[in-house]
Amino acid sequence: xxxxxxxxxxxDRVQRITDGLxxxxxxxxxxxxxxxxxxxxxxxxxxxxALAREVETACREGRRAATRALAEKLHATLQDTLSSYRxxxxxxxxxxx
Numbered sequence: 001x002x003x004x005x006x007x008x009x010x011x012d013r014v015q016r017i018t019d020g021l022x023x024x025x026x027x028x029x030x031x032x033x034x035x036x037x038x039x040x041x042x043x044x045x046x047x048x049x050a051l052a053r054e055v056e057t058a059c060r061e062g063r064r065a066a067t068r069a070l071a072e073k074l075h076a077t078l079q080d081t082l083s084s085y086r087x088x089x090x091x092x093x094x095x096x097x
Contacts, residue, residue, distance in 0.1 A: 010040060011082075014075060018074060018075065052072050052074075
């Protein structure tokens with residue numbers, strides 16, 4: 001199912017970014033944010049896409065503290081995005097739990 005693939009993909013990307021803030025090279029975090037941005041844009045998750053773009057830019061510029069601050073918002077934005085999809089598509093509430 002396409003929607004499940006999307007949910008899994010964005011959930012995994014957010015987790016990798018937040019888990020890797022202290023351990024992964026900035027280039028890897030940038031790649032994760034770039035892919036998250038693309039996935040979010042494809043499915044119309046505009047707030048998540050915009051935040052991922054900000055994370056990507058901060059990573060590219062080597063601003064780890066800014067990346068960390070932005071990444072702290074990712075989980076909340078992800079949950080808002082998933083809630084919106086669930087409400088608009090009658091998507092199962094346990095999809096990303």
